[in-house]
Amino acid sequence: xxxxxxxxxxxxxxxxxxxxxxxxxxxxxxxxxxxxxxxxxxxxxxxxxxxxxxxxxxxxxxxxxxxxxxxxxxxxxxxxxxxxxxxxxxxxxxxxxxxxxxxxxxxxxxxxxxxxxxxxxxxxxxxxxxxxxxxxxxxxxxxxxxxxxxxxxxxxxxxxxxxxxxxxxxxxxxxxxxxxxxxxxxxxxxxxxxxxxxxxxxxxxxxxxxxxxxxxxxxxxxxxxxxxxxxxxxxxxxxxxxxxxxxxxxxxxxxxxxxxxxxxxxxxxxxxx
Amino acid sequence: xxxxxxxxxxxxxxxxxxxxxxxxxxxxxxxxxxxxxxxxxxxxxxxxxxxxxxxxxxxxxxxxxxxxxxxxxxxxxxxxxxxxxxxxxxxxxxxxxxxxxxxxxxxxxxxxxxxxxxxxxxxxxxxxxxxxxxxxxxxxxxxxxxxxxxxxxxxxxxxxxxxxxxxxxxxxxxxxxxxxxxxxxxxxxxxxxxxxxxxxxxxxxxxxxxxxxxxxxxxxxxxxxxxxxxxxxxxxxxxxxxxxxxxxxxxxxxxxxxxxxxxxxxxxxxxxxxxxxxxxxxxxxxxxxxxxxxxxxxxxxxxxxxxxxxxxxxxxxxxxx
Ligand SMILES: Cc1cc2nc3c(=O)[nH]c(=O)nc-3n(C[C@H](O)[C@H](O)[C@H](O)COP(=O)(O)OP(=O)(O)OC[C@H]3O[C@@H](n4cnc5c(N)ncnc54)[C@H](O)[C@@H]3O)c2cc1C
Ligand SMILES: Nc1ncnc2c1ncn2[C@@H]1O[C@H](COP(=O)(O)O)[C@@H](O)[C@H]1O
Numbered sequence: 001x002x003x004x005x006x007x008x009x010x011x012x013x014x015x016x017x018x019x020x021x022x023x024x025x026x027x028x029x030x031x032x033x034x035x036x037x038x039x040x041x042x043x044x045x046x047x048x049x050x051x052x053x054x055x056x057x058x059x060x061x062x063x064x065x066x067x068x069x070x071x072x073x074x075x076x077x078x079x080x081x082x083x084x085x086x087x088x089x090x091x092x093x094x095x096x097x098x099x100x101x102x103x104x105x106x107x108x109x110x111x112x113x114x115x116x117x118x119x120x121x122x123x124x125x126x127x128x129x130x131x132x133x134x135x136x137x138x139x140x141x142x143x144x145x146x147x148x149x150x151x152x153x154x155x156x157x158x159x160x161x162x163x164x165x166x167x168x169x170x171x172x173x174x175x176x177x178x179x180x181x182x183x184x185x186x187x188x189x190x191x192x193x194x195x196x197x198x199x200x201x202x203x204x205x206x207x208x209x210x211x212x213x214x215x216x217x218x219x220x221x222x223x224x225x226x227x228x229x230x231x232x233x234x235x236x237x238x239x240x241x242x243x244x245x246x247x248x249x250x251x252x253x254x255x256x257x258x259x260x261x262x263x264x265x266x267x268x269x270x271x272x273x
Numbered sequence: 274x275x276x277x278x279x280x281x282x283x284x285x286x287x288x289x290x291x292x293x294x295x296x297x298x299x300x301x302x303x304x305x306x307x308x309x310x311x312x313x314x315x316x317x318x319x320x321x322x323x324x325x326x327x328x329x330x331x332x333x334x335x336x337x338x339x340x341x342x343x344x345x346x347x348x349x350x351x352x353x354x355x356x357x358x359x360x361x362x363x364x365x366x367x368x369x370x371x372x373x374x375x376x377x378x379x380x381x382x383x384x385x386x387x388x389x390x391x392x393x394x395x396x397x398x399x400x401x402x403x404x405x406x407x408x409x410x411x412x413x414x415x416x417x418x419x420x421x422x423x424x425x426x427x428x429x430x431x432x433x434x435x436x437x438x439x440x441x442x443x444x445x446x447x448x449x450x451x452x453x454x455x456x457x458x459x460x461x462x463x464x465x466x467x468x469x470x471x472x473x474x475x476x477x478x479x480x481x482x483x484x485x486x487x488x489x490x491x492x493x494x495x496x497x498x499x500x501x502x503x504x505x506x507x508x509x510x511x512x513x514x515x516x517x518x519x520x521x522x523x524x525x526x527x528x529x530x531x532x533x534x535x536x537x538x539x540x541x542x543x544x545x546x547x548x549x550x551x552x553x554x555x556x557x558x559x560x561x562x563x564x565x566x567x568x569x570x571x572x573x574x575x576x577x578x579x580x581x582x583x584x585x586x587x588x589x590x591x592x593x594x
Contacts, residue, residue, distance in 0.1 A: 011409075013409075013410065013546070013547075014546060015546075016409040016410045016412045016546055017410075017412050017546055019409055019412055019413060021412070021413040022413075026408070026409070026413050026415075038528075099387065100378075100387075100388060101385070101386075101387050101388070101421070104382060123528070124528065126409075126410065126527065126528070127408065127409060128408050129390070129391065129406075129407065129408050129409070129410070129527065130388070130390050131374055131378070131391070132378045132381070132388050132390055133378075134378075135348065135375060135376075135378035135379040135381075135382065136378050136379065136381055136382035136388070137382065138348075138379060138382070138456065139352060139379045139380075139381075139382030139383050139456075140382050142454045142455045142456045143456055143459075144349055144456045144457075144459040144460035145348065145349070145379070145456070145460075146460075147348075147374075147375050148371060148375070150521055158459075160463065163371075164371070164521045164522055165371040165372075165375075165465075165522065166370050166371045166372070166522055167465075167467050167468060167522060168465060168466045168467040168520070168522060169465070169466045169521070170462075170464075170465050170466075171462075171463035171464045171465075171466070172347070172460060172461065172462055172463055173460070173461040173463055174459060174460055174461075175459040175460075176459075178459065178460075183521070183528075184511060184514075184515065184521075184524075184528065185514070185515060185521055188515065205515075238387040238419060238420045238421045239387050239389075239417050239418075239419055239420075240417060240418050240419075240420070241415045241416065241417045242398055242399075242403065242416050242417065242418060243415070243416040244413050244414065244415050244416075245413070245414050245416075246412070246413060246414075247407075247411055247412065247413070247414060247553060250553065250558070250572040251572075252570060252571045252572065252573065252576075253558075253573055253574035253575055253576065254574075254575060254576070255565075255570070255575075255576045255577070255578060256575055256576065256577050258577075259577065259579075259584055259587040259588050259591050260591060262559065262575055262577050262588070262591075263588070263591045263592065265575055266536070266557070266559070266575065270536075270556075270557045270574065270575070272480075272536040272556065272557050273536075273592070
């Protein structure tokens with residue numbers, strides 16, 4: 001199986017409260033670049049789908065990682081290669097030249113060139129929090145899709161996916177070639193099974209990390225660079241942010257000493273009971 | 274002027290409350306920039322019945338596509354028809370539920386629309402619609418304009434109260450089902466495992482009680498009585514969902530449900546950035562945590578430093594009294 005994983009680097013999401021906001025830009029200076037957590041999960045899912053969980057030294061498929069970004073984004077690709085991806089593609093552009101629609105258009109061309117069986121991506125990039133590219137891309141390439149995937153099971157000619165939706169889990173079957181966007185629970189011990197992995201096998205919770213020798217070896221894995229303009233032709237940005245504001249802050253309130261005091265405050269001061 | 278197409282979300286022959294929030298969004302867009310709105314209802318048997326219940330909200334038209342192939346929602350089957358209809362409008366919108374977030378971006382891909390997701394407000398900016406939306410886990414709000422001929426958006430449910438009937442009776446018109454492409458033939462709906470709960474819906478509830486990792490297997494044993502006493506919905510942190518103490522769709526936060534109740538009680542939740550992103554709109558936040566330094570106390574209006582296994586049952590008793 002050949003899997004294409006789209007990954008984006010984002011400013012450290014655990015310190016998102018330290019960004020400087022407005023009036024016409026968001027300044028993330030001082031925050032480290034990290035792989036978007038959902039994309040890290042998508043990569044983990046791709047690796048699980050191309051191995052027997054019990055014998056994961058042997059690769060049973062090909063995983064290609066792709067990002068759109070400036071040369072510095074190569075670091076994100078190299079670390080994905082160290083984690084286990086086989087090769088990488090960077091679509092060269094500045095971050096400011098992108099919006100979701102252009103990313104989807106460019107990725108559609110990459111899919112056309114690479115012809116993967118499965119495209120895996122995050123459900124959302126946690127900088128812009130758009131939750132757009134996967135669905136738009138699936139439409140452009142006319143692939144069936146399963147967004148918000150919590151489980152993926154490989155079948156003879158496709159995947160069975162459990163989607164986290166309002167009110168429960170929706171199970172859908174996709175025939176290859178197909179696209180899946182992943183949600184948080186995709187890295188649970190029993191969420192992803194390739195046809196080679198025994199149904200009783202349990203992964204460690206979370207994602208795998210690159211062993212030291214792999215980090216060295218990753219420097220030699222192929223990383224191709226394409227130009228954005230070559231992929232999207234004349235298409236240009238069609239979103240324009242005109243203003244950014246910081247949210248109204250919430251202040252710490254009071255500590256109460258007992259349950260009785262809490263109830264009294266909620267009744268008499270807050271008047272919500 | 275922008276004419277808006279609202280895509281309705283229905284269940285068992287009735288519009289969901291989310292649909293009424295999207296109508297409010299459309300009315301605000303019309304108020305800002307002029308234009309009218311129509312509603313499109315898609316579904317299997319019962320779609321027409323649902324459409325009839327949407328006639329009193331001031332829409333130019335209520336469009337309906339009732340077809341057996343639309344019985345179970347799949348974006349691949351819905352998007353072609355929505356896209357066909359959207360070609361007669363400047364903006365296509367739904368509420369940012371798991372339905373709207375799945376469908377509208379796919380429709381956007383089909384009509385080459387730019388997209389503003391999970392909007393908290395809509396206004397006029399230099400003769401265009403300005404969409405305001407949270408980014409970076411709610412640490413910033415950006416206002417953007419879109420410049421494709423057709424635009425697409427979803428509305429954050431907690432920011433748009435459900436529309437109330439405004440009288441009149443919009444005409445109902447049937448629209449033809451548009452055929453899906455290869456994608457539609459390669460996807461199959463298998464099943465929907467719904468989580469049964471007597472509690473109100475998280476995104477619509479006036480009160481919410483949420484539990485974290487600390488509750489362990491006693492999640493429901495402890496929270497059900499409290500939620501019942503308060504008439505509250507139950508939510509959870511990611512850690513509680515990941516561990517299987519609560520179903521995944523109970524997750525509140527940046528990447529789960531956004532809530533804005535009058536009262537939010539966080540029980541055994543540390544208050545990570547991602548969780549807080551989902552509760553900032555609450556009127557009153559209460560935190561119960563045994564660690565007095567937990568970050569949740571930095572945003573809670575009332576904090577109780579206590580062992581939840583004692584405090585929660587005591588709270589239930591006190592509320593009964
Ligand atoms: C991409 C991404 C997206 C995410 N999205 C979300 C999201 O949408 N929503 C979300 O919630 N999280 C999200 N998270 C996870 C988030 O970062 C935190 O890990 C999570 O919210 C922690 O859950 P918790 O507070 O239950 O657990 P913990 O952080 O482990 O906190 C448990 C708390 O319980 C307290 N406690 C323990 N025992 C007791 C007791 N007996 N009595 C009282 N208090 C007790 C502890 O003091 C502690 O504060 C996301 C993370 C990532 C990477
Ligand atoms: N610049 C980018 N490069 C590669 N993949 C991206 C980029 N932006 C978004 N994606 C992919 O699209 C997903 C959804 O992103 P978004 O729609 O921006 O929330 C991400 O999780 C990535 O898989």
